[in-house]
Amino acid sequence: MxxxxxxxxxxxxxxxxxxxxxxxxxxxxxxxxxxxxxxxxxxxxxxxxxxxxxxxxxxxxxxxxxxxxxxxxxxxxxxxxxxxxxxxxxxxxDRVVDAEVKGGWLDMQEVLRGILYQCGLAINPIPRLVGIEKKVFDLLQADVDESLFCLFQALADDTLGYCATHALLCAVVCNLTANKLGLDPEQSHVLLRTALTMNIGMARDQDRLARQSTAPSESQREIIRDHSEKSVEILRGFGIDDENQLDIVRWHHTAQSNEGLPQTLSSRRILAMTDGFVAKMAARKTRSPMLPVTAVRSMIVGAQGDAIGVGSAMAQAVGFYPPGTYVQLVNGETAVAVQRGARANTPWVVSIVGKDGIPLEKYVCKDTSNPAFAIEKPLSFEKVRVMVSLEKVRKARAAIPR
Structure with a gap:
């Protein structure tokens, strides 16, 4: 036994x-x-x-x-x-044993959060993490836009806990960016796997910091400084011995460093920029979230070296207005992006609040490349007080021309 x-x-x-x-x-x-x-x-x-x-x-x-x-x-x-x-x-x-991760993104978020919270004490973590990786690939293959929609919506919901949502969204954005850059499948897979566990050394603290109304204390700053190395130690304890994966985790906050394995430099850059991109769009008690279009542009404006290519690829991968984020249209309606468009700044959207301020029951997809439905400005999720129905979004998207 x-x-x-x-x-x-x-x-x-x-x-x-x-x-x-x-x-x-x-x-x-x-x-x-x-x-x-x-x-x-x-x-x-x-x-x-x-x-x-x-x-x-x-x-x-x-x-x-x-x-x-x-x-x-x-x-x-x-x-x-x-x-x-x-x-x-x-x-x-709970006695039912099933290695497969079932359900959608929020189900996977719950499983991953449990592993991250228990960190080095997690039970049987490797098969469960492999199950999560497989599920991520399955959901991305089924529908990238719905995947982005679910995760950006979850990022705005602090009741779900931040650490696991951040990890999953980083994994997805890393994978899409790596594909845009033409990284080989194995390198892309290692990058996704790394994104899921890069912050395991401070998962509980990450959630605590997301909710506290004061700046990090000196002890918390020390946790932040040390978490990469602690994450490596935990992953080694799990039995992970892939030096490429461990190297990316160790240096994901110092991507420009030439220390470590040379073949991981591009992956470090992608992960570091993705980590920052997602963090900027997450709300804190001490600050408002950065608007997605601003977060995307911040990766490109002033970028140098390989960061230019990574930022550009990431912008193309998720768009200036990623699915799941909010905009105001020139016709006065409030809408949620539901699918990336032909260009990074022209997503398909669904209006959820009319220009009179009344929530709309019927969801109809609109192409923002049409001047009548052009985007006037992005909106923070804090300014939108309407629940969005994923099922109604799915039905509306079915009418988009393929």
Missing amino acids: KFFPIPVALLELGKPLPVDVWSASGKLLLKKGQSVDTEEDREKLRAHNASSTLADALAWQRSYERTVRMLLREGADVQEIARLYMPTDIPEI
């Missing part, structure tokens, strides 16, 4: 365990229902490499992720979630 390490540090003292605990060699240490009562007990478990079966490990992880999801939906503070212990009960639904 194969065993998997359990997150001993996340076991709550005095609470019953929902699984049998084994040593790495297969000796039963604690039966289901028994508890870890003291720090000395915890140290003994560490000394014996406390483990559980694969089925128990996956079920326990699912229950943990379910609890995180519930707390986020209830508006719990990130610090409260950071103090979360492993559950003491595993619902039967």
